[in-house]
Structure formats: C-alpha cells, structure tokens
Amino acid sequence: MNRTAAGHRVIAIDGPAASGKSSVARALAQRLGFAYVNSGAMYRAVTWHVLQRGVDPHDANAVAQLVEHSSITCRLGEPESEIAIDGVNPAEHLRDDRVNDGVSFVSSVPRVREILVAKMRGLAEEIDVVIEGRDIGSVVFPDTPFKFYIDASPEVRSQRRAAQGQRDQIAVRDRADSSRVVSPLVVAKDAEVIDSSNVTIDQVVDQIVASLRAKGFR
Ligand code: DC
Numbered sequence: 001m002n003r004t005a006a007g008h009r010v011i012a013i014d015g016p017a018a019s020g021k022s023s024v025a026r027a028l029a030q031r032l033g034f035a036y037v038n039s040g041a042m043y044r045a046v047t048w049h050v051l052q053r054g055v056d057p058h059d060a061n062a063v064a065q066l067v068e069h070s071s072i073t074c075r076l077g078e079p080e081s082e083i084a085i086d087g088v089n090p091a092e093h094l095r096d097d098r099v100n101d102g103v104s105f106v107s108s109v110p111r112v113r114e115i116l117v118a119k120m121r122g123l124a125e126e127i128d129v130v131i132e133g134r135d136i137g138s139v140v141f142p143d144t145p146f147k148f149y150i151d152a153s154p155e156v157r158s159q160r161r162a163a164q165g166q167r168d169q170i171a172v173r174d175r176a177d178s179s180r181v182v183s184p185l186v187v188a189k190d191a192e193v194i195d196s197s198n199v200t201i202d203q204v205v206d207q208i209v210a211s212l213r214a215k216g217f218r
Helices: 021-032 039-052 060-067 097-106 111-125 136-140 155-163 172-181 203-212
Strands: 010-014 035-038 070-077 082-085 131-135 145-153 192-195
Touching: 010 021, 010 136, 021 035, 021 111, 021 131, 021 203, 035 039, 035 070, 035 111, 035 192, 039 060, 039 097, 060 097, 060 111, 070 111, 097 172, 111 131, 111 136, 131 136, 136 145, 145 203, 155 172, 192 203
Parallel strands: 010 131, 010 145, 035 131, 145 192
Antiparallel strands: 070 082
16 A cells, blocks of 8 residues: 555655664655654653653653653654654753663653554654654555665764764664564665665665655655
8 A cells, every 4th residue: 555544655764873864854855845754753752751750761661651641742843743742842852861871762662652653653644754763664654665774884873973962872772773572673675775874865865766756656
C-alpha cells in the first residue's frame, strides 16, 4: 500500500545517530512540500519529562507508568513536528547531556514506543510526511515503498557531533539502539542505503529525489 488510510504519502528516513538523517529529512521535506516529522525529538521529549519528574530512566515500569498518566500531544509544525507533554514543549532541552544519556533507555520501553508510534501514524493521516528515526521503515510505516537508510562512518559521525558542540556518546547510543529487543535500529529489507560520509546534504537529497522518481513518485 503506497499511501496511508487518508491517502497521504510517507517517506521514511532511518539511520544511526549523527548520520545526517535529520538534515536530509528536513531538506527533503522542504523540497517536496511535505511536513517533516522528527521522531527522535519525541523520544527525547519523553526522556526530558521522565527526568523532570524524578523518575529513573532505567526503571522501565516507572517510565511506563508515568507516560501512561501523562498527556502527550504531537502536532505538525514548521520547520518540524512539535510535542508537548502535560502542556510543556521542552524544545530547548532536547539536546541536554542528561537527555542524550537517558534517551536510549526510555525509548526501549515498549509502552513509550506504542504511544509515540500511534502519534506518528496520526500525523501521517493529516498530510504527506518525511519522517526520520530508527524504526520508521521497519516498524512504524512498513508498507511505504519510500524507505531510505542514511549512514556515515563512525569518524564522520563523531566529528559532526563535536562540531555541534555536543557531548553525546553516539557509539554507546547506537549499540543500545541496535541491540534492544523492541524495534531495534535495522536496515529495513527494502530500504535504499545511502552513505553520507563524503557528500553534501543536497547531494543526498538529490539522490533520494532521483530514486523516488524512479519508483514512480510524482
Ligand atoms: O535521532 P535522535 O538521535 O534524536 O534520537 C534519539 C534517540 O531516540 C535514539 O538514540 C533512539 C531513540 N529513537 C528511537 O528509538 N526510535 C526512533 N524512531 C527515533 C529515535
């Protein structure tokens, strides 16, 4: 099935941390006039909420209990999707060190994933979307024919994070994200893999657009 129930198209962009997928997804959405949905920001916002409430991110039951009793609202936005939890949008805290350190634990809790995946699917019923994450092509939208996996060498990914002035243990996070039981980071079997190590964001977007056209995308 090429479209969502409401008739919209979904372009899935997955990949490890600092692979360039956010920049690619944002630029691609702009080029196509699609909305850009950042699913990593949703997991980060829930992690921030867990920490704010003094809940241990390693305590899966406590995390599940908290999200169960929190009001989570996701909406399309410009330049990207937005999330509010109990009325608070923690946008400026999403890259805090403690969020970087906790997000792999919080995102491995099945109930957190169930809730956020339902929100993502809801957004894709409103409009055509480019959505980036770890399991978008494999789990969230397995039926979309438009799946890309953006990768880059570990050296390039570390350099990118450092250039952003962030202390982010991306190798640790990648290991956790790839080895978790529920919806691990994998290359969906029908995804096109693109290495962004030595090319510009625009070149990656050009490659994706060419590939979409070859798949009959109008
Ligand atoms: O893309 P990002 O680095 O902002 O994502 C932060 C974390 O959120 C990542 O380490 C794992 C989790 N995540 C996930 O489990 N599933 C997604 N679809 C997106 C992100």
